[in-house]
Amino acid sequence: MSSVPTPVESPVLVVGTGLVGTSVALGLTAAGVQVHLRDVDAENVQLAVGLGAGTDAPVEAPAIVVLAVPPSVLAAEVEAALAEFPDAVITDVGSVKQAVCSAITEPRFVGGHPMAGKERSGPLAGSARLFEGRPWAIVPTEYSSAAAIAAVEDLARTLGAVTVRLEAESHDRAVAVVSHVPHLVSNLAAGLLNDTSESQMVLAGQGLRDVTRIARSDTGLWVDIIRANAEPVAETLNELRVRLDELISIVEDKASGLDAVLARGRSGTNHIPGKHGDLPSDVTTVYVTIDDEPGELARLLVDTGDVDVNIEDVRIDHEVGRPVGLVEILVVPERAEFLAGALNSRGWTAYL
Amino acid sequence: MSSVPTPVESPVLVVGTGLVGTSVALGLTAAGVQVHLRDVDAENVQLAVGLGAGTDAPVEAPAIVVLAVPPSVLAAEVEAALAEFPDAVITDVGSVKQAVCSAITEPRFVGGHPMAGKERSGPLAGSARLFEGRPWAIVPTEYSSAAAIAAVEDLARTLGAVTVRLEAESHDRAVAVVSHVPHLVSNLAAGLLNDTSESQMVLAGQGLRDVTRIARSDTGLWVDIIRANAEPVAETLNELRVRLDELISIVEDKASGLDAVLARGRSGTNHIPGKHGDLPSDVTTVYVTIDDEPGELARLLVDTGDVDVNIEDVRIDHEVGRPVGLVEILVVPERAEFLAGALNSRGWTAYL
Known part of the structure; x- marks a missing residue:
């Protein structure tokens, strides 16, 4: 799963320069791939080009075409890309897969769905790191060739994603x-x-x-x-x-x-994967009260780091009516007692 | 709301030494109140006494009786306490209020419900700080006297809670x-x-x-x-x-x-109160990737604190398949761009 992916062949054409398309382009460019961009919205393309995501120059024979377009036009865009680029592998990043995967019978098409998103949309929200550590569903059709599947998996893994292969219906x-x-x-x-x-x-x-x-x-x-x-x-x-x-x-x-x-x-x-894809392990919460000032949370976590306890999660409890915060530090059970003691000895009010 | 409460009159009798009862007793003892404990489970009382929550010696005339007992026996226990201690104010900490509040017509009874809990239960999970900054519903009946209501409110505020008065049905x-x-x-x-x-x-x-x-x-x-x-x-x-x-x-x-x-x-x-009981304000997320090692999160938050940006919330995104974490730092929108820049200049990979 974590072996190094085969380098992605250049050039890649990304169609659609919203958040996901621009992030794919930025990530591939950062990995040394030559990326071309296309969008019906000329302004979005210019923004993406300005961000260094690629070039808007026409491309003759892309090795891969990534379609990052709305679901309503996706199947038609896949057909158009298959016709326009007869040697290219075609994939998409749509969040739903059955409609497109049942419509396309060409071996060069493989569906895809990166599980990454943000509160903001548009090219300016794009980031080369958007897919780092995120799942990316690889959804072959019954016609997809092994070579096309491998090419799309390498693309996803080059962007730092963790690929998981699923059938369209199951996805x-x-x-x-x-x-x-x-x-x-x-x-x-x-x-x-x-x-x-x-x-x-x-x-x-x-x-x-x-x-x-x-x-x-x-x-x-x-x-x-x-x-x-x-x-x-x-x-x-x-x-x-x-x-x-x-x-x-x-x-x-x-x-x-x-x-x-x-x-x-x-x-x-219990079916939800936890940290690093493992089943969730038991954690214990250490409660600590802090003043609501810049740097207080940092000071607390420095002290936590100093006592060499790894933090599984941190939550700040937003409280009513007082300028004090309650921080919940989640650690493995066998370290909780020790952490609370160490924090108390450093002047914090910590308890289990 | 944040004026100093009138000191709680001693002695107080706490009936029921589970998590909430023991925490009430610990908090009152810490505030200098003389606390007596009672529980049908003799072992729980001994544990609570051992934690310094109070004494198990009999009490003649408590000023206040706090009933921290299961809902099934609550109304009967309130009646018994009213009869046994004819001068005491009686309150409870049950999470549901209509049944008990409609059953009791005595002016010395006022319902209560502290909104505090933990994953663990029992006296050993008790803490004098359990109610710090938490809401505590004060639920008078139509018969409750003003003096009894004031006494219960002072008790809740002595424990650090923020009181809110509600009718039983509304509660x-x-x-x-x-x-x-x-x-x-x-x-x-x-x-x-x-x-x-x-x-x-x-x-x-x-x-x-x-x-x-x-x-x-x-x-x-x-x-x-x-x-x-x-x-x-x-x-x-x-x-x-x-x-x-x-x-x-x-x-x-x-x-x-x-x-x-x-x-x-x-x-x-939008109806959910945010930090310090205000309506939730707009926040922007700054994403930062970190290595999953002790101290890394602390080092990140030190740097965040150094650039003098107050953190509204922190979330650690648990990722699949790789030993890297994605941290989301929530800050007010006008500081987000600045924070990301400052973190990047310190060697972090931070983006909006």
Whole structure:
């Protein structure tokens, strides 16, 4: 998985210079690949060229064409690219794969989907490092050639991504379950907050913030994503509805089975890969209070680093009504007691 | 809100020496109050006494009795305490308020609910600082005397909590919406993951982790909480079901209105109080890659502190397949560009 990828053949044509297309171009350029850019939006191309992502000069025979275009035009653009460049490998970066993968029967096409995004969009948000350490789904059709698949995998790995090969149907079902439906669920939970009063909302804790965080994302982008993956999303939402109905009748009738429902959710979280793709290991939280001033968090983490404890995660608890922060430092259980003691001896208020 | 509370009158009797009871006792003892402890579990009392939370000696006439007992016995324990100590103010720390508040007509009783918890339970998890900066709902009945309300508010504020006064019905509806139903929703979303394959789960991102984080909590505790607040929870779940049905038909029929559904959720997040109880302000994310070694995060945050930028939040993105971490530093938008530049000039790879 982490062997060095075969160098990507030049030139590469990137069609579409939004966030993802520009980031692909920047990353390939940084890796020494000659990159050409094309976009129906002339201004975006100029911005991407200005950022050093590549050239807008025409290209005769690209080795690879990367299509970073909206889902509504994707299949047509793939067909056009296959016709225009009869020797090129063609791939795309669309977030949904069944429509395009079932439409294309040419061995030179391989679908792709890098799992990277940002709150901002457009070429100016692009970064050569956007794909570093991120999963990149490689989605061959039943016609894709082994050579084309290898070329697209090398491209993804050159950009620092970790490739995972999936069939289109499995991919679309997966993104419905791990991304699209969780997004919608977060949104529905957040929607319930519209009718609450300010004094009721004071009772909100970290759990609510976690659950509703992604509901703050750009709605336009998500409308497109959900629309493009409508069938697997609807199917997953219907599964959710069955579970919700079951839960409602348990709660209303004060019936037994609530523990089984909760246990099912809890076991579901065990399927989420943790740090470095491993299953999540046990962590213990060390709580530390800090003043809310520049440098305080840094000073705390210096002290943590000094006692040679590796931090699995850090969370700052946003509190009501006082200029003090509560920091949660997540470490492996066997180091927690030691860390808290060491921090207390350095003047912090730390506790498990 | 932040004026100094009137000192709490001694002695205080804390009944129930689990996490919350022991923490109340530890905090009051630290504030110089004389605390007596009582629990049906003799071992828990001994542990709490051993931690310095108070004494298990009998008490004749406590000024305040704090009941930190399970919801199933709460109303009966309040009645018993009112009878046993005819001059004491009685309060509780239960997470649901309507049942007890409608059962008690004595002016000396005032309901309470500190919004603080931990992953661990029991006296050994107790901490005098557990309530620091946390909301504490003060829930008078229609019979509660002004003197009793003031005494309970002073107790909560002595423990560092921020008090908010709510009626029982409003409180229970609020915790259903901001805590119990989000918990159940997180659980339902996580439950969908049970049928996914390992290669599908590789596509999981930070959004899924956020949405499902609280689904990992202790299920037994949550069964009790949901049961105790069954009516407002069922009501809120039914609201959610109406919204889910609406969403499913929009997705299935590829109908319009998806943007309105998403916008409703997005506007709901604006009701969540942010840092120090303010409405959430705009923040910008600065991304920085770091090596996964002890001290690296600290070194990064020292550099961040040195450039005098206050960190609103920090998140460590757990990545697949490589020993490198991606840290997200959230700062106010007008400082983001400056921070990224300063970090890059110190040798970090930072970008917006």
